[in-house]
Amino acid sequence: MVSDISLATDAGLYTKQIDWDFIRNTLAYPHLKTGHTGLAGIHELLPGQALQLSLGSSMTRDVWTPWDFVSASKRYNDRRDALRAVREAVRSTVRAWADTDGSILLELSGGLDSSIVAAALMGSRADITCCNLVTPVPGADERLYAEQMAASLKSELHVQELSIDGAEFSFEPPPHAVTPSTWLLQHASNEAKEWIGQQVGARSYYSGGGGDTVFCFTKSAAPVVDAFNSRSFVCALRTIRNLAELHQCTVWKVTRLAARKLLGPAKPPRTPDHAFLSFKSDLEIAALHPWFSAPPAALPGDMERIFDLAGNQVFRDGIGRSSHRAFRMPLLSQPVMETCLKVPSWMWFANGRDRSIAREAFADRLPADIFHRRSKGTFMNYTGAVYRRNMHRMRDYLVNGRLAKHGLLDTDSLRKFLGSNPDTHGDSFMRIFDLCEVENWIRYQA
Known part of the structure; x- marks a missing residue:
């Protein structure tokens, strides 16, 4: 039993072998954390689980589940109570982490969630530096918002541009990763943030x-269905x-979608x-994760x-800088999750805004x-x-790789897709990154 597989391999206690099942x-089912891993004979304890050991045997049991916090008896009925509870849970949790770490590089995207983490850090004794990533193409430049939040914190903001030429789909995964969990964007982001962290001498990333x-x-x-059934x-x-109002559509469209959800079968x-696989999975999805029941x-x-x-449990596995x-990730801390789960889904939407409870809870600390x-x-x-720059390299990487040699890929479909005009691919090219992520992880295990 180890906290990091590299401890076992470095000590000669385990030799890596791929679990092809x-x-x-x-x-x-990409980007899903289960108790199984990609290494034969290695199992992982999921969040909310405990391992009970006795002479000659072991047993995994669930000791925490989010389902306990969405029951009618736990649910907030008053919006004001929810606002106060969410603010206090986020503020106290973030501050507790900050007091522990002392020195922080805050990954300030410019979006609401990281801004709320920043708002909760205001007044902290920790030494806080902020960073923000931009790209040479439109869409990801959020520095206007990040600058405002960093100024509110009275902290320095480091802005780093991600290179297109330097982006790689083949790289060494984090040594602790027992599953494929890092794709190209995560790797590029990790490299940039780790470099900034080294420059400023931060002891932690937020x-x-x-x-x-x-x-x-x-x-x-x-x-809508939750509000109808429970309120x-x-x-x-x-x-x-x-x-x-939020989605800029008619009330009739929302009503139609809600009726379909109310009367139709539950979403799996x-x-x-x-896509691009040579087989069809017949796996029982509910068995993959205890929270799926x-x-x-x-x-x-x-x-x-x-x-x-x-x-969300897969996030940490792909973070090499850890x-x-x-x-x-303070917002995934247990006190924050428990408090937010008690807020009914419909209460999070108000005045045409999403995440409205969190917005209003920190309204006095967020720039307008x-x-x-x-x-x-x-x-x-x-x-x-x-993708456009590397699609032919990705084709060769996949059709000549370990996945193809094990007969898991439809190589004819891959060749056809990656040999066609990328203008016709839409966002389906993201599937290619998924396959490269798995192929890359496998190549570094032996």
Whole structure:
């Protein structure tokens, strides 16, 4: 039993071997953390689980589950109570981490979530430096917002541009990674942030990662159904209007989508992606993660955000910079998650704004541009540019790689796709990055 697989391999206690059954599953269900790993004979203890050891045997049991915090008896009914609770949970948790670390590089994207982490750090005794990443193509430049938040913190902001030419899809994964968990953008981001961290001498990295899930950022109509089933028809109508204003669509469209969700079957936790694979997965999805087993009376909005929380568990595995300095995602800390889960999904939307409870809880500490903004930055143009530049190399990398040699890829489809005009690919090129991520991890295990 070790906290880092590299401890076992360095000590000669374990020799790496690929678990190809796991690889099949992760190809069909990418970016999902389970108790299984890509290394034969190695199992991982999931968040919320405990390992019970006795003479000659061991047993894994669940000691914490998010489902305990979305029940009707735990749910906030008064918006003011929810605001106070969320503010206090985030503020006290972030400050506790800051008091522990003392020196912080805050990864300030310019979005709401990392800005709320910054707001909670105001008045902290910690030495705080901020960083922000930009790209040479449009879409990801959020420095206007990051500069305002850094100024509010009275902290220096380091802005680093990610190179298109220097972006690599083949690189050494973090030594602690027991599954494929780092793709090209994560690697490029990690290199940039680790360099800044070294320059400023920070002892820890802070991220707003997971905030979208914790603060119930959803594009579905599930909150309407939650309001109807758990509160009232009037509350459901109010939620319809809020979602229509947020998404700039008609109330009739939101109503139609909500009715479909109310009357239709429950959305599965994940659906398999068989693109470019030579096989079809018949895996029972509920068996992949303990949080995928929803209680019979679970509300659809609660189901969606808890399923997403399970997906968030993979974030830390792909962060190479966590090998050298503490890496914190305060919004995924237990006190914050528990408090936010008690806030019903429909309460997170108000006045045409998403994540409204979190916004209003820190309204006095957020610059107006950040409090009111509805847009989100995207690195899609950057990854698209990297893809165009490397698509032929990626084709050779995959069709001549370990996955293909094990018969797991439809190499004919890959050759056809990666030999065609990229203007016709839309965002389906992201699947190629998924496959390269798995191929890359495998190549570095032996």
